[in-house]
Amino acid sequence: MAKSKFEYVRSFETDDTCLRNCYIVVRLDGRNFHKFAEQHNFTKPNDDRALGLMARSACSVMGDLEDIVIAYGQSDEFSFVFKRSTNWFKRRGSKLVTHVASQFSSSYVFYWKEYFGEQPLLYPPGFDGRVVLYPTNRNLKDYLRWRQADCHINNLYNTAFWTLVQKGGLSTTEAEERLNGTLSADKNEILFSDYNINYNNESPLYRKGTTLIWEKIDETSTKRVTLPKEGEKEVTFTRSRRKVTAHYCDLIGDLFWEEHPDILEEDA
Ligand code: DGT
Ligand code: MG
Ligand code: MG
Ligand code: MG
Ligand code: MG
Incomplete structure (x- = not known):
């Protein structure tokens, strides 16, 4: 087909191909969730329904979009790491971030009821997204460690x-003053x-955030089959399936990375 005289406008599109060999991280963050949390009566400081819905939406992103090897979420944010060799959408940053953000947002609305029951969603929530590239395994791990330290x-x-x-009956201003200048200890x-309260006994979901990875799960099922010689018989099948699993674990030490060597590819 002949090109129209308007075709030249295509050349105004800029190239946003992500550099090869780098991990591509897409981080989403809820828009104005301070207000969203207030208006939807999120419990303070952590709302299990809200955190569950964030993780459910992230699972949906991982299941529907290719090549995400690990995702990490806390508060109103989630980071998705694409494997460094991904060629999904020709590594175009805008395509990657918009697909992640839209899949996540629509899932958040779609699964709202599973977590909040009859409590209505008052208005459509939004999430911003950004793309960051990390060239080495060390940089990528440190990125996730940074988010977990923030958590x-x-x-x-x-x-x-x-x-x-x-519990102490302080006003919010008094509590702020009490904590002003205090260290972790x-x-x-x-x-x-x-x-x-021993802080270390608080739920790891709150303290460590949610890490999603792919794991091989062996599923066994039994079926009744009819064999020519033996007649009807119960047979057990084992199938290995890839499934997204959630972990509330430490990412800052080396143990997690040693236990899951398949997540990252070797540095070139
Ligand atoms: P932004 O991201 O610049 O549009 O503005 P915000 O308000 O989303 O700010 P951000 O992302 O720095 O902080 C996240 C807010 O979300 C923070 O005000 C607390 C709220 N939030 C997140 N998870 C929970 C929760 O489980 N419970 C409650 N009560 N609030 C939460
Ligand atoms: Mg923000
Ligand atoms: Mg936010
Ligand atoms: Mg945030
Ligand atoms: Mg299209």
């Missing part, structure tokens, strides 16, 4: 803050001495 710092602060308010100490 830890925020969750320790929020746990101390809301304990002071909910001080916050642990406040929780332990004044409220008998």
Whole structure:
């Protein structure tokens, strides 16, 4: 077909191909979730329904989009790591980030009821997305460690803050003043001495965030079959299937990475 005289406008499109050999990370973050959480009565500091829905939506992204090897989420954010050799959408950054963001957002709405029951979704939530490239395994692991350290710092602060308010009867201003200038050890100490809370016993979902990876799951099922000589017989089948599994584990040490050597490819 002949090209129209308007065809030249295509040349205005810019090339956003992600550099080869790099891991492609797409991070989404809920838009104005401070307000969204208030309006939907999220429990403070952590709402199991909200965190569950985030993870469910991330599972949907992993299942529907190819080549995501690991995802990590906390609060209103989720990061998705594409394997470094991915050629999905010819590594075009805009395609990758928009597909992840739209699949995630529509899943968030689609699965809302499974987590919030009859509580209505008051307006359509949105998520921003960005693309970051990491050239080495060390950089990629440090990226995830950075997000998990952020989870830890925020969750320790929020746990101390809301304990002071909910159990200690302090106003939010007083709680803020009480925590001003405190170090991690001080916050642990406040929780332990004044409220008998051992922070390390708080749910790992809150302290570590959610890590999603692909794992081989052996599924056994039994079927009744009719064999020519033996007649009807019960037979057990074992099938190996790839499934997204959730973990609430430490990513900062080396253990997780040693236990899951298949997640990352060798550095070139
Ligand atoms: P943004 O991202 O610049 O559009 O603005 P926000 O408000 O989304 O800010 P951000 O992403 O830095 O902080 C996440 C907010 O989401 C934070 O205000 C607390 C809220 N949030 C996330 N998870 C929970 C939860 O489980 N419970 C409650 N109460 N709030 C949560
Ligand atoms: Mg933000
Ligand atoms: Mg946000
Ligand atoms: Mg956030
Ligand atoms: Mg199209």
